[in-house]
Amino acid sequence: MTTATMALTELAEKGADVDVLRQMVQFMAQRLMELDVEGRCGAGYDEKSPERINSRNGYRERTWDTRAGSVELKIPKLRQGSYFPEFLEPRRTAEKALTAVIQEAYVQGISTRSVDELVKALGMSGVSKSQVSRLCGELDERVGAFLSRPIEGDWPYLWIDATYVKTREAGRIVSVAVIVAVGVNTDGQREVLGLKVGHSEAEPFWTEFLRSLNRRGLRGVKLVISDSHEGIKAAVAKVFKATWQRCRVHFMRNALAHAGKTQRRMVSAAIGTVFVQESADAARTQWRSVADQLRGKFPKLGALMDEAECDVLAFMTFPRAHWTQIYSTNPLERLNAEIKRRTNVVGIFPNDASITRLVGAMMLEQNDEWSLNRRYMQLEGLQTLSDTVPTRLSAVAR
Numbered sequence: 001m002t003t004a005t006m007a008l009t010e011l012a013e014k015g016a017d018v019d020v021l022r023q024m025v026q027f028m029a030q031r032l033m034e035l036d037v038e039g040r041c042g043a044g045y046d047e048k049s050p051e052r053i054n055s056r057n058g059y060r061e062r063t064w065d066t067r068a069g070s071v072e073l074k075i076p077k078l079r080q081g082s083y084f085p086e087f088l089e090p091r092r093t094a095e096k097a098l099t100a101v102i103q104e105a106y107v108q109g110i111s112t113r114s115v116d117e118l119v120k121a122l123g124m125s126g127v128s129k130s131q132v133s134r135l136c137g138e139l140d141e142r143v144g145a146f147l148s149r150p151i152e153g154d155w156p157y158l159w160i161d162a163t164y165v166k167t168r169e170a171g172r173i174v175s176v177a178v179i180v181a182v183g184v185n186t187d188g189q190r191e192v193l194g195l196k197v198g199h200s201e202a203e204p205f206w207t208e209f210l211r212s213l214n215r216r217g218l219r220g221v222k223l224v225i226s227d228s229h230e231g232i233k234a235a236v237a238k239v240f241k242a243t244w245q246r247c248r249v250h251f252m253r254n255a256l257a258h259a260g261k262t263q264r265r266m267v268s269a270a271i272g273t274v275f276v277q278e279s280a281d282a283a284r285t286q287w288r289s290v291a292d293q294l295r296g297k298f299p300k301l302g303a304l305m306d307e308a309e310c311d312v313l314a315f316m317t318f319p320r321a322h323w324t325q326i327y328s329t330n331p332l333e334r335l336n337a338e339i340k341r342r343t344n345v346v347g348i349f350p351n352d353a354s355i356t357r358l359v360g361a362m363m364l365e366q367n368d369e370w371s372l373n374r375r376y377m378q379l380e381g382l383q384t385l386s387d388t389v390p391t392r393l394s395a396v397a398r
Contacts, residue, residue, distance in 0.1 A: 026071040029064065033085050037076045040083065055079050064088060136357065143360035146367070147195055151213065154220025155183035155193070156385035157322070157377075158242075160210075161226060161332040162201055163339055167349040176352065177201050178339065178359055179209060182332055183218070186386045188375035190331070192363040193218065197352045206235035214239060220387045223318060225329055228254070228311070246311035248275070249328040258301040267301070270294065275327075280316035287313065319381025338362065 034045070037056065043049035045056065059074035076083055162179040179201070181194040194213050198205045221242045226232045227250040236244050252268065259267045270290050277283040287309050295302030315327045325331070339359055349355050370376070 146364045151217040154386045156222040157184040159225045163336040165343045186382045188377040190376035192367045203231040203234040210239040245314045247329045321378045321380045
């Protein structure tokens with residue numbers, strides 16, 4: 001009977017031993033590596049064979065965190081080249097970031113029962129400060145490089161929005177804003193351009209964020225799409241020479257708040273007739289007609305429509321092919337929903353840096369996925385929005 005078979009038989013005989021699953025995972029992983037290395041060497045361990053093309057050079061120890069618990073493995077080393085099993089390849093960036101956040105909370109002594117359960121679910125029987133430091137350092141370097149990369153080219157459309165998460169500060173639990181900027185360039189490609197964590201959405205915070213994008217090279221912004229937060233509006237006016245688009249979806253929510261529940265469907269349908277018009281002039285005419293119809297019964301709604309007309313219809317002065325993508329912050333709403341889904345797993349973050357680490361890793365992965373997809377926006381009309389005049393070579397006389 002071979003050594004491997006004997007070891008497997010011993011494991012089977014343990015029955016309901018609490019550690020049997022972890023030991024079986026360890027056994028199978030070790031055997032997979034041994035078989036893999038045998039194939040790479042062309043011969044088994046200590047076997048003399050004319051077909052041998054490489055030989056072993058000892059082992060290096062590594063802890064593998066699995067759902068069955070922490071498993072100690074001995075990874076074979078080769079005399080020529082290196083060896084690392086595929087099943088131990090690092091997790092995706094966002095998964096690493098989530099692990100890092102949970103570990104950090106655990107090590108800093110602020111773990112709750114839910115964090116303890118998450119640590120166990122991730123297969124970590126213990127977490128050391130050195131493990132956390134190493135993992136966080138690796139992630140911070142990648143996320144930092146992504147969030148500080150130069151922004152090249154013209155970006156006529158910019159979406160900005162914020163969502164809120166909870167963190168600990170001086171022994172208290174507070175809500176902080178996570179703001180994200182997404183842009184589309186003149187090639188029709190979409191990218192996450194920036195991310196910042198702050199304690200309020202006041203104008204100075206937004207202004208500094210937008211200026212930081214400018215310092216990295218953001219230029220050619222023609223339309224900024226956001227909700228009607230006063231801090232955003234003031235910052236956009238300060239930093240960009242651009243038109244501001246009030247998110248149509250957010251506006252409809254504000255408008256319907258001025259109507260009774262039984263009348264909201266009628267109000268929504270009436271305002272909706274504005275957005276099916278074929279031109280900006282026709283839409284403005286219809287807007288004023290609808291506002292006048294609703295004013296008698298809903299005076300506050302009429303006043304809101306008077307105030308918001310230019311901002312809600314701003315998108316109609318841009319190429320028609322882009323209207324469905326630039327009238328609202330929907331592209332960011334989907335991102336924010338994913339941020340919420342992932343951050344809810346953590347619950348309460350240990351600090352602002354851990355928020356940037358997790359959300360930044362998510363944005364990095366999202367950006368990579370977008371880069372592999374077809375262009376987000378039609379090229380029709382995009383070049384006309386560019387500040388950069390294409391270079392044309394003069395004809396050469398023959």
